[in-house]
Amino acid sequence: MVAMDAVAGNVVQHGGGHGLLVLARAHCHELRCRISDRGPGFTAEAIPDLAVGINGAGHGQGLWLTRLITDDLTVIPKAVGTTVVFAMRWNR
Amino acid sequence: MLASDPEHPGTLPVQQMRAGDHAFLCYDDHLQGWDVLSAFVWTGLARGEKVIVFPDPRLNAADVLRHLNDVPGVLLAQGYDSGRLELNSMRQLILPDRTFTAAQQWRRIVEETESAQARGFTGLRTYIDMGWVADLEADLNVMMARERQAEHLFTTGLYSEICAYERDRFPQQVLEAMCQAHPQNLLPALGHLRARQTDNTLWLVGEADLATREQFTHALAEAARSPVTRRGLTIDLCGVVFLGVECARELIRMMDRTTAHRPVRVRCTGSVALVLRRLGADPAVIDVAQVKGS
Numbered sequence: 001m002v003a004m005d006a007v008a009g010n011v012v013q014h015g016g017g018h019g020l021l022v023l024a025r026a027h028c029h030e031l032r033c034r035i036s037d038r039g040p041g042f043t044a045e046a047i048p049d050l051a052v053g054i055n056g057a058g059h060g061q062g063l064w065l066t067r068l069i070t071d072d073l074t075v076i077p078k079a080v081g082t083t084v085v086f087a088m089r090w091n092r
Numbered sequence: 093m094l095a096s097d098p099e100h101p102g103t104l105p106v107q108q109m110r111a112g113d114h115a116f117l118c119y120d121d122h123l124q125g126w127d128v129l130s131a132f133v134w135t136g137l138a139r140g141e142k143v144i145v146f147p148d149p150r151l152n153a154a155d156v157l158r159h160l161n162d163v164p165g166v167l168l169a170q171g172y173d174s175g176r177l178e179l180n181s182m183r184q185l186i187l188p189d190r191t192f193t194a195a196q197q198w199r200r201i202v203e204e205t206e207s208a209q210a211r212g213f214t215g216l217r218t219y220i221d222m223g224w225v226a227d228l229e230a231d232l233n234v235m236m237a238r239e240r241q242a243e244h245l246f247t248t249g250l251y252s253e254i255c256a257y258e259r260d261r262f263p264q265q266v267l268e269a270m271c272q273a274h275p276q277n278l279l280p281a282l283g284h285l286r287a288r289q290t291d292n293t294l295w296l297v298g299e300a301d302l303a304t305r306e307q308f309t310h311a312l313a314e315a316a317r318s319p320v321t322r323r324g325l326t327i328d329l330c331g332v333v334f335l336g337v338e339c340a341r342e343l344i345r346m347m348d349r350t351t352a353h354r355p356v357r358v359r360c361t362g363s364v365a366l367v368l369r370r371l372g373a374d375p376a377v378i379d380v381a382q383v384k385g386s
Contacts, residue, residue: 002367006337009302061371062337068370 003070006062007035007084015039015082030071031088038081047075100277103286105298106131107333108383109276111141111215112249114242116274117256118267119281125256127282129219130163132254136217137171142208144178146185146220148258149227153179176213182224192230194238198245205251215250222257232266240273254278285332287311292323297331300339308339312346316354324355330383335364337371344373351377 004021011019015037026032047063063084067073070086102115106128109115119125129145136143147156156179160168171177182192189196201218208216225235245251255274257267271277279286279297285304288295294315300308315325327343329335335343347356358368359379369375 001334002337005301005334009336009338012302061341065337065367065370 003066003086003088004033004035006066007033007086010062011035011037011039019081026087029090032085033087034083034085036078036081036083041077041080041082042075043077044073044075047073098286099288100271102274102276103279103288103297104276104331105279105284105333106254106282107135108331109135109252109254109278111139111217111252112246113252113276114246114274115252115254115276115278116271117254117278117280118259118271119256120259125258125280126159126162128254128278128280129256130160130168131282132217132219133160133171133177134163134165134167136252137167137176140214142176142178142204142211142213142216143171144180144204144216144218146180146182146218146224148221148223149181149183150223182220182228192224192228192234194234194241197238198242201245201251205245205248209250215252217252217254219254219256222255223261226261232262236266236269236273239270243275287314289315289318291318291321293326293328295328295331299334300329300332301334301336302338305336305338305342309342312342316346316350320354324357325350327356327358329358329360329364330381332360332364335360335367337367340367340371340373344368344371347373347377 004023008019008021011017016039019035019037019039022034024032047060047067063073063075066084066086071089073084073086076083076085104115106115109132117125117128119128133143133145145156157172160172168177182197185200186192186196205216222235224230225232239255245253255270257270259267262270283299283301283303285296285298285300285307287307288297289311294311296308296311298304312327315327318325343358347358350356355377357377357379358365358373359381360368361383362380365378365380368378
């Protein structure tokens, strides 16, 4: 939920204001979330490598946290906009 | 206009209701309150409870089911088909009596609770739209006395109840009295955030996300400006069912700014603490509390 909120919030604030969120159970123990927008676009390089200080750059912090708490985070730049995909896996 | 008493110490989001709670809900018109009802039903079914809804008597069953079926997933539809979710009316419940008395209603609720338990349910929860008062032409004073003296229904921890009052159908003083008569006071809809502050503690209840960030930030700023006391400031997030990244960042920034001249501690659930710690909050100032119903 926190990860979905972070990425969807990013879409609302920086990605053109609206997008499409698809949440699906991919395997028995995996939930996969795909969020697409038609905003100005960004790449995975926008995500800081290390924990940004809380008073540091604001942009990218939600995605940084998403990468930290999810199992996969992929940023797919499109001709128009961006798609972010991440997964949550739980113990078998 | 006052939705319900903002100072009520038992204010909580419906997601945190638990077995044994007796909650007041005030809604503004027939379009509001459905999300609270749906969440209440959904949570009850997920916890293995029997759920009985006493909707506004002016609505027919098809309308009620249509609203409930707006909830994503199949839990509610399956619950209704299997009898775990039931629609009823106060008129029907108190039969063979035709006039409402608290004694008859209590007796029937106890019977329903015992029946649910005997059938393997973990408990019974009911949503009672108080529109039944007009439908049965019941005396308001009789209804109010029932509400004030119903605590014995809840002592076993097997029964929980929402009493939902449509604002326009009851005098304001009745609503205020009934809000006080209930140990729990529900936020009027999902997605709300409410702040309450005393000298040393800021209580935040509900959902802290992008939609409520401004309100969240304002409450933090007010708390930071409040007179400094020796005990410092506690920010109690135990009533927050969701803390988004943006609000978490606002909180950590505020703590960083304020701690220099005033100690700040945060009391919250484990999941909220996890988000705060991951975003860089000092673990030493976070107290994790067990929250009933979460």
